[in-house]
Amino acid sequence: MGFFSRFEETAEEREVPASTQETLRNSIEAADLPENIRRVALDEIAKLDRIDPSVAEFGVGVTYVELLLSLPWKESSQDNLDIENAVAVLQQEHLGLAAVKQRILEYLASNINHHVRKSVVLVVDDEEISRDNIAYALSKLSCDILKAANGKEAVHILENRKVDCIVTDLKMQQMDGLELLDKVQTSWPDTKLLIVTGYATVDNAISALQKGAVHYLPKPLNLEVLKVTVKDILDQKKHACSVSGPILCFSGPPGTGKTSIGKSVANALGRKFIRLSLAGMRDEAELRGHRRTYVGAMTGRIITELNKAGVNNPVFMLDEIDKIGQDFRGDPASVLLEILDPEQNRQFLDYYLDVPFDLSRVMFITTANMVDRLPAPLRDRMEIIPFSCYTLSEKVHIGLEYLLPRQMQAIGFADNDISFTADGMSALITGYTRDAGLRSINREIGNVCRKVNLRILQGETLKPVVIDKSDIFDLLGDTRFVSEAAMATPRVGVVAGLVWSESGGQVIYIETAKMKGSGQLIMTGSLGDVLKESAQTALSFLRSNAQHYSIEDELFSTHDIHVHIPAGDISKDGASAGITIVTALLSLLVNRPLRGNVAMTGEFTLSGRLLPVGGLREKILAAQQAGMKQIILPEWSKQQVLAMDEEVVTAVDLHFVSSLDDVLPHVFAE
Structure with a gap:
């Protein structure tokens, strides 16, 4: 009897695969699949009929058919086509970024127009x-x-x-x-x-x-x-x-709101939001998937995330696109060429899926800190929307209205238990943060709230607590950042320059010295080739115009000249330090001190012209934060600067020049 019982159980087990295949067939007939996908799924089930259920390939086939059934081939969310709603969402969730909001609204308006x-x-x-x-x-x-x-x-x-x-x-x-x-x-x-x-x-x-x-x-x-x-x-x-318009690429320093703006776009349209970080990705199979011939093969992240979302038209943010890698496993940037090209992504082929999936309804948005790192063909497929740093007043307002309530909620306080005065928030921002974005500010506000919370629990203070400028110093200690210009005294051969980096604008001091030698130019400070060429150009200009600037000719042959930029552990490059280097060298060679509260930026040519450079908003605000009183900028950048916010234009005194002779009246000390 036991023998027959075991035989009956085995028969029942043998009926399970047939039932599984019949269930899959019924699911395919009930599902609203595209005709080509329906045929592929039925062909796969036909293969399962010829495979022993105990073989591993049977499970692989079942999983593949279930994936075809679960993907959102035709499922789309309904877009919110109210442009006024989009304006309200962007204004409510973000302060400032007027140019960014304007471009996003234009982008949304064009899509809405096609739908209505x-x-x-x-x-x-x-x-x-x-x-x-x-x-x-x-x-x-x-x-x-x-x-x-x-x-x-x-x-x-x-x-x-x-x-x-x-x-x-x-x-x-x-x-x-x-x-x-x-x-x-x-x-x-x-x-x-x-x-x-x-x-x-x-x-x-x-x-x-x-x-x-x-x-x-x-x-x-x-x-x-x-x-x-x-x-x-x-x-x-x-x-x-x-979807025929360009892919938007948000570029700018960290913490300036690139990812949160992407979420706001999804909220404005009523779409689901997907964020995929590409930082450190080196294997293109992470995007395109593995072929089913491999053990443990799976779909790429694009198809996987769409499957989780359940719709084929989400807002899909590809974060940190400038930090993708490349090695023997392939180049993910080449896959992005297909994913981000509206003419190609209608037939996007995931290796595991092995049938085309239409990505044309997905709204792709990318983010990057440095777009110069992107391959040219990939950059050509995107429209770059720069995110600039926030002004001091914007940071104060954001800190008071947005960041402080979040930190209060995180530690379980009511809205009025802890409050900052405007002077207190300004002191926290200027004395303890230096980044272009908001992450350091958010971190320091949280630090203050936690310290106040501890004092309340220990009975040292009572709620509500109002934090002023003096309380900031008491809670956080000595300021971490001081005004460079306030400490700077007029010195020979030392001048402040303005540079743009991945983290925003910065003030750097270029130092020069001369010594007995054979006329060599020494460059130190981890300098790139372009920066070294700028220094050589500056020295050649001064040598060719020595008589005009009253420079002794023998200095160039009897002395070595050393140009140094501090922070030698940080690589530096670019042409924007040209005017700064030539001014420092001229001060050194004529032995006249330069003012410490004047900063400058611009590319300097061998003929003595001053050419425009980028990142001017970030540089101006960095100079203001450092306590600079005057900034020297290229004349060709005047219209661009004057079109900026009034707070930026009036942050410091701006002087627009076109040659070295125009610079000298503003930089030499009395």
Whole structure:
């Protein structure tokens, strides 16, 4: 009896795989899958019928079919097309960043316009009854319907009206459907054309499709099938228009709100938000997936995240795109070329999935600190939107209105238990932070709140607590950052320069010295080739104009000149220090001290001209934070600077110059 019992259990176990395959077949029939995906899934199940369930490949096949069933092939979230809502969301969640918000609203407005615009369908048929029946059926699609009796009338309409789709009969007088198709392909290639005819033959169908028709339907016409077909054509065309714009790339220093702006875009549109960090990614299989021939193969992160989201149109943020790597496992940047190109990502191929997945409905947004690190072909596919640093007043307002309430909530306090005065917040920002963004400020506010919380628990103070400037010094100790300009005294051969780095604007001092030697130029401070060339250019200019600047000629042959930029453990490069170096060298060679509260930036040429450089907003605010009184900038940058916020323009005294002679009155001490 026990033997037969075991035999019956084995039989039941053998029935399980058949039941599993039947369940998968039923799921496929019930699911609304694209036809090509449905065929692939059924073919995979047919393979399972020939595989022993105990073999590992059986489980792999079942997992693959389940993946095909779970992916959002047609599931999309409904977009919020209210532009006023987008404005309100961006204003509510972010202070400042006016230029960034404006560009994002323009981007959203163009997408919204494509969605709300009514599509236009042109019905061409020489039989009036047929023409009216088709027009009536298509009128339920909420689109504008135009009618023409033949190809010539259709061409006349096309010359005066933009049409999205044409439904035309094949056999007509004056100009038939194939002739109209040729004309449309030549003059209006963006217009889609569908042919219906009572003379349906294989040759006609092949000829029409080869010439560019998107579909071919026989008569007698099933109007419901026609309506569904035209709807699909219009939807595809509308989505193709809405995502045809460039991919947005948010660039700027850390902590300036790039990721949070991406979340706000998703909130404004009512879409799901996905964030994928690319920092340190070296294997392209992480994006494209592994082939199923490998043990433990899986889909890439793109398909995996879309599967988790359950929709095919989320806002997908690719964070830290400038920090991807490259080694023997491939180049992830080459995969991004396909992912981020609207013309290619309609047929994105994940190696594990092995069938194309349409990414055209996904709104991709990327972020980077240094876009110069990106490969040129990848950078060409994106529109760079720079995120600049915040002004002092913006930081104070954000600290009081946004960051402090979050820190209060984190430690369980009510809104009014701890408050900062404006002077207290300003003292915290200027004395204990130096970054262009908000992360250090948020960290120091949290530090203050925790210390106050401990004092409250120990009975040293009572709620509510108002923190002023003096309380900041008591809680956080001596200031970590001091005003460089306040400590600087006029010195020979030492001048302040303004540079832009990955973390924002910075003030650096360029130091020079001369000593007995043979006329060598010594450069130290981890300097790059461009910076070294700028120093050589500056020295050559002064040598060629020695008489003009009253420099003794023998100095160049009897002395070595040393140019040093402090912080030698940090690599430095760029042409923006050119004017700073030539000014420091001139001060050294004529032995005249330079003011310590004047900073400058600009590329200096061998002919003595001053060329514009980038990052001026960050440099101006860095100079203000360092206590500088005057800034010297290239004349060619004047319009760009004056177009900035008033707080930036009035932060310090700005002098726009075009040559070294214009610089000297502002820098030499009395």
